[in-house]
Amino acid sequence: MTSHAHNDSGLPHFTLTGLPGLEASQHWMFVLLGALYMVSIAGNTLILFIIKEEQSLHQPMYYFLSMLSVNDLGVSLSTLPTVMATFCFHLKKISFNSCMTQMFFIHFFSVMESGILLVMSFDRYVAICNPLHYATVLTDANVVRMGLGVIIRSFSVVFPLPLLLKRLPFCKANVLSHAYCLHPDLIRLPCGDITINNVFGLFIVLSTFGLDSVLILISYVLILRSVLAIASREERLKTLNTCVSHICAVLIFYVPMVSVSMVVRFGKNAPEYVHTLMSLMYLFVPPVLNPVIYSIKTKEIRRRLHKIRIGNKCCSGDMLKS
Template identity: 50%
Template sequence: MLPLRSAMTLTNGTCGLRPSSFTLQGLPGLEDAHFWLAFPLCAMYLVAIVGNATILLVVKTEPTLHAPMYLFLCMLAAVDLALATCTMPKILSLFWSDDREIGYEACLLQMFFIHSLSGIESTILLAMAVDRYVAICRPLQYSATLTRSVTAKVGLVAVARGVAFFLPLPLLVDRLPFCGPTVLTHSYCLHQDVMNLACEDTMPNVVYGLVAIFLVMGLDSLLIFLSYVMIIKAVLQLRSREERFRAAGACVAHVCIVLAFYVPLIGLSVVHRFGRELPPMVQITMSNVYLLLPPVLNPIIYGARTKEIRRRALKMVRVRRDPEPH
């Protein structure tokens, strides 16, 4: 049985009753196995940390990789590192030491980071799709269009966009009163999950949450789809089969990470809004997939598909393993 005493402790807030903490959820029915299940989660977290840090280090130390495509990849790796780090330590603490409580302010802060970082990642994925479009459909204009200055500005826009659209979410939650048990259905704080525990009308939260999702993730996914429609059209017009395969191969890694990001996101949104009768295990599994899959898969996919990154990473490993004699 979950420890509800601290979760039900309420203090007076400026807008009504405010809980002192929320209670996070592990895997229902598998509480006895939490300790052992934490090891594969920890392994995935380490893969995400090492993989994304390696990409950042490789691109930073190799001047030939200071091109827009690799700079966007660095931005993606930095976001994945931040997303994994703001959630996984608390999840591992829950599984290893049954530490289910998360403070009210910490929960809202984690909520902001999860949603804003997801928005930033969506914008970066769109920028990478535009990069591929210009490289394949407008190759002669690539150097003049995507300069380092433009790439840096795109990164700043991605951060500003993510913060601007998702900062209101914790502010909207902070105005809500909570009159009962504050037990969440996930291992971390999501806006939809926290919002559902309130005992007042949450229509403003619902409307704004949907608007933010559609204007960020929804619009980005549509533009990514349109960019690939134009890319496919341009690829089919290439004369030789070798050129078509080379152009298509340049997009495979990006398509994979787009699917790794948007498919779990869409699945989790559908489960939250239309699958309330589904077993809790389904919701929790979807939420963990949404959180862990992109940070783990992105460096693996780009490391395997990008010859320059793979070659430089292996070279760094060999240099450390076989230092030159003095």
């Protein structure tokens, strides 16, 4: 695609890529990705439904979990249209504005996820290190403030990205390396000076993911110190057990993210599809696994799921009888 493939407003189109080198397996990828989308959307919707219905879950820890589920739904829904179009219908063209909108939402939800994991670690820190102050620190009003803080921060840092890209001239073949629009991918394409874009991109990474991961680590160092001071082994394990789901959520968010940046920096000779698969992992793994982990590890959610299952069995039994 060349520079004259511009739309009427003079803005370029972009070409999305499926899995370079694996074109023969595109339909299998479509089946796999379709299944992952279904698991993610069904799992996160179910978590939200259970938290809403189950009175015992109306507490800060689960309000933050609801935010995480809404956010994971956002991540899934912001990549779904172009991923399905690319893998299923081989529609690979995307307009400039659609691409910018998608890029905004993917990065917005990504930064949000990091912020939500940070407030969840603060929740665990207060619950374990200052249990007596838990009810006064994590009031409903403070939970709302923290939630709004996470949303506002995310919007503020990601909002300039499309505007900074819009001012640049695009004159090469605008082929992206994924089936969706990502900022690191897009800033390789313009012909103009991208210094500001690079510096701002780095600022976002350090001020959000960098800062959040350090603060999460500090909160866990303090939690561990507190836990090791507990005399009985059973109590220690019981206390740590309340953090397991959150630790898993942190790992499945940060490990793929770090792996993606490592592959981009050092995997220059890796086949193209390795880069694509790594970035798919980063966008697909957390929304699919978070509801699974929380369903397995949270007693109240498990109990509610069990009730739903029994209810369904009773209904189907009644229908068979009638």
